[in-house]
Amino acid sequence: xxxxxxxxxxxxxDELVMIIxxxxxxxxxxxxxxxxxxxxxxxxxxxxxxxxxxxxIITKEKIFYSPISVDTLVKRAQM
Numbered sequence: 001x002x003x004x005x006x007x008x009x010x011x012x013x014d015e016l017v018m019i020i021x022x023x024x025x026x027x028x029x030x031x032x033x034x035x036x037x038x039x040x041x042x043x044x045x046x047x048x049x050x051x052x053x054x055x056x057i058i059t060k061e062k063i064f065y066s067p068i069s070v071d072t073l074v075k076r077a078q079m
Contacts, residue, residue, distance in 0.1 A: 003057075003077050005066045006047040011059050013077060020056040021070040038063045 002010040020027050035056070038044050046053070047066045055073060057064040066073070 001077075003073065005057055005064055005073065006068045009045075009047050009064070011057060011064065015059040015061065016057070016077075017060060018058040019070050019073055020058070022054055022056060022065075023069075035063060 001013045003013055003016065004010050020031070035044075043061065044063045044065065047064055047068075050065070052067045053065040055066045055068060055070045057066055057073070
């Protein structure tokens with residue numbers, strides 16, 4: 001199964017590790033460091049422009065910044 005994350009992009013649910021709500025900004029310092037390292041390592045993909053990102057989708061290989069809310073992504077994954 002695949003999860004549509006916006007802008008005609010999909011990720012495999014088998015590859016999905018974590019979805020982070022950017023609006024809460026409540027994630028740990030270690031997660032922030034990992035995201036910085038992933039950006040440095042060029043594993044970050046912006047699904048749309050950087051101004052309206054609402055969630056971070058972490059997979060085994062890449063990190064996606066998506067304009068779709070965590071609630072919507074979770075509902076889509078459960079379908």
